[in-house]
Amino acid sequence: MTTSSDSRRGTDTKLGHLGREPQRFDGAVNPPVYHVSTVLAPDLDTYEAGGRRRYEHGEMVYGRYGTPTHHALESALSELEGAADTVILPSGLAAITCALFAVVRTGDHVLVTDSAYGPTRGFCTGLLQRMGVSTTFYDPTIDPEGLAALIRPETKAMVLEAPGSMTFEVQDVPALAQRAKAAGLCVLMDNTWATPLFFQPIAHGVDLSIQAATKYIVGHADAMLGAVSASDAWARTLRSTMYELGMSAGPDDVYLGMRGLRTLGVRLRQHWRNALTVAEWLRDRPEVAQVLYPALPDAPGHEVWKRDFAGASGLFGVVLAEPYSRDAIAAMLDGMSLFGIGSSWGGYESLMIACYPEKARTATTWDAPGPLLRLHIGLEDPADLIADLEAGFARLTAGG
Numbered sequence: 001m002t003t004s005s006d007s008r009r010g011t012d013t014k015l016g017h018l019g020r021e022p023q024r025f026d027g028a029v030n031p032p033v034y035h036v037s038t039v040l041a042p043d044l045d046t047y048e049a050g051g052r053r054r055y056e057h058g059e060m061v062y063g064r065y066g067t068p069t070h071h072a073l074e075s076a077l078s079e080l081e082g083a084a085d086t087v088i089l090p091s092g093l094a095a096i097t098c099a100l101f102a103v104v105r106t107g108d109h110v111l112v113t114d115s116a117y118g119p120t121r122g123f124c125t126g127l128l129q130r131m132g133v134s135t136t137f138y139d140p141t142i143d144p145e146g147l148a149a150l151i152r153p154e155t156k157a158m159v160l161e162a163p164g165s166m167t168f169e170v171q172d173v174p175a176l177a178q179r180a181k182a183a184g185l186c187v188l189m190d191n192t193w194a195t196p197l198f199f200q201p202i203a204h205g206v207d208l209s210i211q212a213a214t215k216y217i218v219g220h221a222d223a224m225l226g227a228v229s230a231s232d233a234w235a236r237t238l239r240s241t242m243y244e245l246g247m248s249a250g251p252d253d254v255y256l257g258m259r260g261l262r263t264l265g266v267r268l269r270q271h272w273r274n275a276l277t278v279a280e281w282l283r284d285r286p287e288v289a290q291v292l293y294p295a296l297p298d299a300p301g302h303e304v305w306k307r308d309f310a311g312a313s314g315l316f317g318v319v320l321a322e323p324y325s326r327d328a329i330a331a332m333l334d335g336m337s338l339f340g341i342g343s344s345w346g347g348y349e350s351l352m353i354a355c356y357p358e359k360a361r362t363a364t365t366w367d368a369p370g371p372l373l374r375l376h377i378g379l380e381d382p383a384d385l386i387a388d389l390e391a392g393f394a395r396l397t398a399g400g
């Protein structure tokens with residue numbers, strides 16, 4: 001599959017070729033979908049060696065340990081992430097919980113950004129708490145000294161998410177990771193917003209890089225999938241944890257992830273271009289106080305984004321300029337003709353929801369002149385999206 005000379009190729013070339021082995025599959029361009037639980041061994045010796053062989057990449061031992069369909073996506077993501085290994089999980093949240101389970105034991109303490117994805121918080125304050133693992137949420141814009149002050153003898157891990165998927169703070173990943181690593185912590189990062197195309201966590205000091213592949217990798221709002229890519233030091237523990245948890249993704253969904261990956265480069269560049277066009281238009285609107293899109297020069301975190309990221313995806317926040325009523329917000333959203341109201345993002349289509357960070361945070365406060373909307377800018381023509389938003393603002397200001 002991947003050879004060292006492949007590593008020097010451009011990202012789009014890699015996206016077109018990683019994980020493919022046509023000679024192995026009768027010439028088929030795409031690795032086929034294997035529907036399999038039992039894998040028959042040729043003899044008893046081979047069968048009994050299965051426990052060891054499930055760690056040897058590419059070996060198919062039992063359905064739960066992965067098929068060639070899984071191995072294709074795992075090897076492609078490992079190459080893109082610069083990782084020693086990648087495991088595929090049945091959802092982005094499963095990727096987060098599997099990564100944390102790989103690291104913590106009872107009595108440990110973890111540091112989690114206050115801007116974390118809601119269900120990440122829920123896992124920390126729910127199941128992890130019940131297992132005797134405590135969590136301190138920290139200000140996403142904390143500096144390394146501030147972080148150091150939160151580290152206790154039992155602190156085991158730090159979770160980053162940059163930018164936060166609701167409030168879009170861009171964390172200084174290299175500085176925070178370096179400080180955390182100096183204290184012996186395992187550094188985890190939710191990299192769903194940027195994907196490995198626009199940010200490379202492992203090269204910036206992260207140990208476990210997490211993708212909700214449901215979003216941009218699948219890219220078509222039709223499958224749930226997650227992935228965790230590990231540095232050398234964590235690869236074996238991550239894989240054995242995934243095996244112990246039995247969290248295997250179905251082969252059809254993995255196939256959709258592989259298929260989405262092929263076009264990730266072109267899609268992301270278009271999401272970026274469209275999002276920038278819409279964000280610039282929004283910034284100049286009287287109904288808008290601030291657009292939280294790190295690619296905008298006046299947005300919070302722009303400098304760090306420019307330093308560390310290779311691009312911006314299609315998701316951003318819009319802080320409204322006045323405390324518009326819930327009825328007015330509902331009138332705006334309910335009447336949109338192109339923007340759908342729904343969870344998730346990263347598909348080809350545009351979405352819009354209202355967010356309430358003030359209800360989610362514990363380490364920081366959220367002060368804004370008006371409600372926060374979260375927009376996902378899809379691959380539609382930006383002029384049509386802008387017209388939809390313009391009509392939406394008319395409903396908003398009419399008061400609903």
Ligand SMILES: *Cc1c(COP(=O)(O)O)cnc(C)c1O
Pocket residue numbers: 091092093094117165190192193212213214215224225226344
């Ligand atoms: C959606 C999302 C997840 C969870 O992914 P699922 O596949 O929905 O479980 C995790 N992190 C971020 C930032 C997300 O937006």
